Amino acid sequence: ETGVTQTPRHLVMGMTNKKSLKCEQHLGHNAMYWYKQSAKKPLELMFVYNFKEQTENNSVPSRFSPECPNSSHLFLHLHTLQPEDSALYLCASSQTGASSYEQYFGPGTRLTVT
């Protein structure tokens, strides 16, 4: 595997379900990100992790819970989601510091909340 991988690629869940999204990067980076991409809206930064430590939570509701066990893996745990949470969830990674503008994205998980 190369680059940034995300699983699953598609997920349909009910509002009472609990599920997790997984992201893995094979680039040796130390920063990882979760973004939300909704139709007709800009990409929204959700969380930032540097060296496994969360450095940014962009006012994300608590029904989204990130986890970063090491610099290569990032999870997004989902519970009691709302239909408006349906979107493409993108994971990205980068070097830390001044090179963090160069982010490498995975293909995303298309989430549908019913």
Add this chain to the structure above:
Amino acid sequence: QKEVEQDPGPLSVPEGAIVSLNCTYSNSAFQYFMWYRQYSRKGPELLMYTYSSGNKEDGRFTAQVDKSSKYISLFIRDSQPSDSATYLCAMSGRAGGTSYGKLTFGQGTILTVHP
């Protein structure tokens, strides 16, 4: 007012045309300016990066930043059908501290280049 404004298009041009994509922004703290390209069912990929003001050229692509007008542009010369994608502008603040990695994106412009 959004921090970054980008016309979503869609924009349709014939093969070989010169394409101009633009973004305006309101946050004067932005110092890093990027263009990402996103093909259908893929994640965005970095296309061009410019620090502060000026021009940068890479093959058929030219990025321009005018900080005095808070305006950035991406030009594509001799456009090809393979350039059909969504183009996202992105910006980041001054280097250091918690500004690192915090990109603010425009909505994206959908571009179609037809043969």
